[in-house]
Amino acid sequence: MNHMEPLTPGNGRVKDARKLSRRSVRSERRLFLADGPKAVQGALGVDGCVVEVFATPAALEQYHHLLAGAGTVTLVDDRALATLSDSVTPAGVVAVCRHLDLPLDQVVRPTSRLLVICADVRDPGNAGTVIRTADAVGADGVVLAGSSVDVYNPKTVRASVGSLFHLPVALCPEPGAAVAAARQHGITVLAADAAGEVDLFDADLSGPSAWLFGNEAWGLPPELAESADARVAIPIHGRAESLNLSTAAAVCLYASAREQRASADPRHG
Amino acid sequence: MNHMEPLTPGNGRVKDARKLSRRSVRSERRLFLADGPKAVQGALGVDGCVVEVFATPAALEQYHHLLAGAGTVTLVDDRALATLSDSVTPAGVVAVCRHLDLPLDQVVRPTSRLLVICADVRDPGNAGTVIRTADAVGADGVVLAGSSVDVYNPKTVRASVGSLFHLPVALCPEPGAAVAAARQHGITVLAADAAGEVDLFDADLSGPSAWLFGNEAWGLPPELAESADARVAIPIHGRAESLNLSTAAAVCLYASAREQRASADPRHG
Structure with a gap:
C-alpha cells in the first residue's frame, strides 16, 4: 500500500483513468472501470484483470480485507474518486480493468x-x-x-x-x-x-x-x-x-x- | 382543443403542475404526473383519472388520435414540457392524474x-x-x-x-x-x-x-x-x-x- 497524499482530480493518472468513461477510449485501450467493492472484488478474482485500484482513505480502511489482494492501491481524495465513479453515491473504490470478452x-x-x-x-x-x-x-x-x-x-x-x-x-x-x-x-x-x-x-x-x-x-x-x-x-x-x-x-x-x-x-x- | 399560444415554463399552471415532482406535494394533493403517450393513454382509460393534459404542438399533432379522448389539451412549449417530464427525451405529452390506489x-x-x-x-x-x-x-x-x-x-x-x-x-x-x-x-x-x-x-x-x-x-x-x-x-x-x-x-x-x-x-x- 502507498502512504502518499491522496491524488486530486487534476492529477494526470486520475485524469487518464477518467477518460475510460468514454466508450471509444475503452475500446482503444481495452480497459474499463469497475466501480464499488463488489465489482472490484469480482475483478480481483480474475487473474491479470486489474491494472490499478483507486480508493479513498476511508474506503481503504473499510475494505482493507478486499483490497489486501490488490497489491498497490492508489489513494485519491473523495472528489477525484467521484470523477471516476458513475454512481450517485460512490463507494470509494474503483479499479481499472482489462477487457474480459472472449472470442x-x-x-x-x-x-x-x-x-x-x-x-x-x-x-x-x-x-x-x-x-x-x-x-x-x-x-x-x-x-x-x-x-x-x-x-x-x-x-x-x-x-x-x-x-x-x-x-x-x-x-x-x-x-x-x-x-x-x-x-x-x-x-x-x-x-x-x-x-x-x-x-x-x-x-x-x-x-x-x-x-x-x-x-x-x-x-x-x-x-x-x-x-x-x-x-x-x-x-x-x-x-x-x-x-x-x-x-x-x-x-x-x-x-x-x-x-x-x-x-x-x-x-x- | 385550445388554440392559444403554448404556455412557457414560467406560466402559473405549468409551475403548479411541476410541483408534483415532489412526493410531499403528490401526497397532499393526491395527484401525480403521467409522462409520455403510453402512460397518458393508460390514464385516459381510467374514468375520472385525468385532471389535465399538457402537450407540445408537435406531440398534439403526433398523438391526436390518443389526445382526442382527452377533451381539453393545454399546449406548452418544449421547455415547459421538459420541466414536467422526468425523461431525458420527453415525448411531449404529460397528464396530471388523480391517485389510483385502493384500500x-x-x-x-x-x-x-x-x-x-x-x-x-x-x-x-x-x-x-x-x-x-x-x-x-x-x-x-x-x-x-x-x-x-x-x-x-x-x-x-x-x-x-x-x-x-x-x-x-x-x-x-x-x-x-x-x-x-x-x-x-x-x-x-x-x-x-x-x-x-x-x-x-x-x-x-x-x-x-x-x-x-x-x-x-x-x-x-x-x-x-x-x-x-x-x-x-x-x-x-x-x-x-x-x-x-x-x-x-x-x-x-x-x-x-x-x-x-x-x-x-x-x-x-
Whole structure:
C-alpha cells in the first residue's frame, strides 16, 4: 500500500483513468472501470484483470480485507474518486480493468448447455441484469451481439453485480454469426418473440439451448427471428403489452434451467 | 382543443403542475404526473383519472388520435414540457392524474388468486417493473407496503408502462397488515427469500397465493418472512449471489401462474 497524499482530480493518472468513461477510449485501450467493492472484488478474482485500484482513505480502511489482494492501491481524495465513479453515491473504490470478452468460439462451444445471445440490447441496465441472471441460472455464457450496448459501460458493469467477472462473455457484431455458431453445434436457438408460435410453457426446453433476445423497443429483426429453431412467446395473461427485457430473459432462462434439470434428474420437474 | 399560444415554463399552471415532482406535494394533493403517450393513454382509460393534459404542438399533432379522448389539451412549449417530464427525451405529452390506489381490502380480496406484496422496495424502476410483470402474469393486484418507494414516482410510473392504470394497487404502511389480510382469506403467503427452506420449483404454487418481496439490499425483515406460510428460494446455480428484485419477482410470478393454470387445465403443466 502507498502512504502518499491522496491524488486530486487534476492529477494526470486520475485524469487518464477518467477518460475510460468514454466508450471509444475503452475500446482503444481495452480497459474499463469497475466501480464499488463488489465489482472490484469480482475483478480481483480474475487473474491479470486489474491494472490499478483507486480508493479513498476511508474506503481503504473499510475494505482493507478486499483490497489486501490488490497489491498497490492508489489513494485519491473523495472528489477525484467521484470523477471516476458513475454512481450517485460512490463507494470509494474503483479499479481499472482489462477487457474480459472472449472470442465467440470460446463462449458458444460444442458442450454449451445454456447460452444467451442479446441482439441490439440497448439499455445498459438490462444488459448487466441479463448477465447477472444468466450467471444465477448457471448458463455457460452470454453473447452481446449487433448494436448492443457496450458491456463495459459503467451501468452495465454495475447492474451485473460482479457476474461480468464470473461468466464468459463474447462480443459479436453480427447476431446471425452467433446464431449460426450455436446451430452448428446442435444447440437449439430459441428466439424470445412476443408474437412467437410456441408458448414458453409448451416448448421443449430440455436440450442444449441458446436464447436469443432482441431490442427493448422493437424486438428481433424478422430475418433473425426466422433464423432461430423456434420463436417462443411468454404468455401474457393480463393487460400489459409486454415484459421488460431483463424480466422476460429471467422467465425464459429459469424455464430452461428447470426443464434441463428435470430431464437430468426425474425427481424434479 | 385550445388554440392559444403554448404556455412557457414560467406560466402559473405549468409551475403548479411541476410541483408534483415532489412526493410531499403528490401526497397532499393526491395527484401525480403521467409522462409520455403510453402512460397518458393508460390514464385516459381510467374514468375520472385525468385532471389535465399538457402537450407540445408537435406531440398534439403526433398523438391526436390518443389526445382526442382527452377533451381539453393545454399546449406548452418544449421547455415547459421538459420541466414536467422526468425523461431525458420527453415525448411531449404529460397528464396530471388523480391517485389510483385502493384500500387494502379492495386489493386483497377473498377471491384473489395471485397477489404481490412489496415490503420496503426502494428502487422506483423495480417497483414499476414489478407492477408491469404482475399485470402481464394476470395477477389480481399489488400492495406496496412499508417504506416502499412512492408508486407515483415518475420513474415508477414510467417503468410500469401503463400497468399502474390497469392493475389494482394498494398502499399499506404496515407490511404485516397486508400479510395478515391475505392469510385471513386463506391465501397462501410465500416469502421470496434467498435463504428460504423451499426451492421455488419444489413449492406447491397451485392455490391462491400472495408473493411477498423485500428490500433490494437487505431482503425481508426476519419476523415478516416468518409470518409467511413458506419462505421460497429461487435456485441459484451459478456464481451470482442473488437476482435483481424485479427479475426474481418475474420468475416467482410466472412459476405461480404456470402452476395455477396447469392445475386448472391438466393439459398444461
